[in-house]
Amino acid sequence: MKKALFRCKTCGAEYDARKPVFRCSCGEPLDLVWDGSGIDHSQRCQAKRYSAFYPFEDEEWVPLGEGGTPLVEVKAFAAELGLADVRVKNESANPSWSFKDRGTAACVAHARALGYSRIGTVSTGNMAASVAAFGAAAGMETFILVKGDMAEEKMAPVAIYGVKLLRVQGAYDMLYSESLRLGEERGIYFMNSDVPFRAAGSRTISFEIAEDLGFSVPDWVVVPTSAGGNIRGIINGFEDLLKAGMTDRMPRFLCAQAAGCSPIATAFAAGAGKVTRFPSPHTIAHAIENPFPPSGNRTLSELRKYSSVAVSVSEEEIVKAQADMAHRGLFGQPGSCVPLACLRKAKAEGTVAEGQSAVLIMTGSGLKYTAAFAAHRLNWLDCSLEELGEKLK
Ligand SMILES: [Zn+2]
Numbered sequence: 058m059k060k061a062l063f064r065c066k067t068c069g070a071e072y073d074a075r076k077p078v079f080r081c082s083c084g085e086p087l088d089l090v091w092d093g094s095g096i097d098h099s100q101r102c103q104a105k106r107y108s109a110f111y112p113f114e115d116e117e118w119v120p121l122g123e124g125g126t127p128l129v130e131v132k133a134f135a136a137e138l139g140l141a142d143v144r145v146k147n148e149s150a151n152p153s154w155s156f157k158d159r160g161t162a163a164c165v166a167h168a169r170a171l172g173y174s175r176i177g178t179v180s181t182g183n184m185a186a187s188v189a190a191f192g193a194a195a196g197m198e199t200f201i202l203v204k205g206d207m208a209e210e211k212m213a214p215v216a217i218y219g220v221k222l223l224r225v226q227g228a229y230d231m232l233y234s235e236s237l238r239l240g241e242e243r244g245i246y247f248m249n250s251d252v253p254f255r256a257a258g259s260r261t262i263s264f265e266i267a268e269d270l271g272f273s274v275p276d277w278v279v280v281p282t283s284a285g286g287n288i289r290g291i292i293n294g295f296e297d298l299l300k301a302g303m304t305d306r307m308p309r310f311l312c313a314q315a316a317g318c319s320p321i322a323t324a325f326a327a328g329a330g331k332v333t334r335f336p337s338p339h340t341i342a343h344a345i346e347n348p349f350p351p352s353g354n355r356t357l358s359e360l361r362k363y364s365s366v367a368v369s370v371s372e373e374e375i376v377k378a379q380a381d382m383a384h385r386g387l388f389g390q391p392g393s394c395v396p397l398a399c400l401r402k403a404k405a406e407g408t409v410a411e412g413q414s415a416v417l418i419m420t421g422s423g424l425k426y427t428a429a430f431a432a433h434r435l436n437w438l439d440c441s442l443e444e445l446g447e448k449l450k
Pocket residue numbers: 065066067068069070081082083084085
């Protein structure tokens with residue numbers, strides 16, 4: 058690994074990125090500082106196509122084909138909203154069916170560069186499967202810590218990778234810091250939701266969007282937001298493109314949350330500089346249900362810096378968005394469909410103007426959360442072979 062830094066955008070402190078540092082001593086998250094840029098057009102996988110944007114050596118990466126996901130134009134959404142262009146970045150096309158694979162790949166490269174042979178994460182869903190997949194591919198001992206009440210149907214798709222899966226009883230909130238503490242003591246690299254290289258991995262979402270749009274930048278990028286690591290990474294990605302002279306402006310960002318768990322949108326609406334714990338979170342958008350996001354304060358600052366906004370929507374609006382996206386061939390988990398619902402609300406309120414363009418980040422596959430089927434009125438017909446001719450009239 059080449060020499061690089063982590064910088065805290067809040068207090069300005071800097072750290073050597075070749076040491077295991079996961080957060081700033083001030084409590085806020087850290088961002089990668091690295092001046093490299095460039096695109097290898099012969100490669101599709103992010104680890105190879107955008108390797109110049111990372112301080113790693115080639116052999117430190119363990120690629121599984123992450124990145125290179127489709128940016129799908131949906132003319133029906135543009136027509137409905139009176140926008141020039143609406144596209145969906147379909148992150149379910151990643152190896153473990155969610156955007157998490159980008160950050161996991163970068164964290165695994167970092168862990169290997171630092172000499173770790175053991176990795177782990179704390180997750181309730183997408184990140185558990187992603188770290189399990191990459192840990193297995195890298196042949197590293199992998200520890201996945203999940204909530205004490207996690208259902209068997211969600212445990213099995215993680216356990217299948219052959220990793221050490223621990224269902225932990227007790228306050229789930231405490232697992233984030235407790236895992237980092239124990240990881241330091243036991244030599245396990247915990248790649249949790251907003252550690253520096255997880256956010257640095259999400260930058261490639263921005264690189265791919267810009268490339269697919271011929272290096273023009275959309276007016277809005279709409280990001281479902283939980284811990285805040287993904288939106289931070291996407292903002293950093295557009296900053297890096299601008300700095301490299303590949304684009305000529307920044308987009309505005311819409312931080313999309315479910316009203317049932319909206320600590321960032323609530324703080325944003327109140328004009329607050331810091332998030333507070335969201336009481337009694339409850340939403341069908343489980344993947345973005347984090348009541349006290351570790352990158353919440355940082356996200357608020359970034360939103361204000363780029364004239365951006367945070368919006369929250371109801372359960373009904375989320376379910377409708379999930380159906381409407383599926384009816385256009387895009388089946389995302391409920392959290393992934395919150396951006397469409399938020400874009401509709403922001404357009405109705407006049408935040409997003411007529412004729413603008415937007416990219417919605419569809420973070421993960423609908424098959425990740427089959428319990429959401431119960432929220433829809435799904436139907437099908439039964440018939441006999443003899444009746445088939447009649448039914449197909
Ligand atoms: Zn700091």
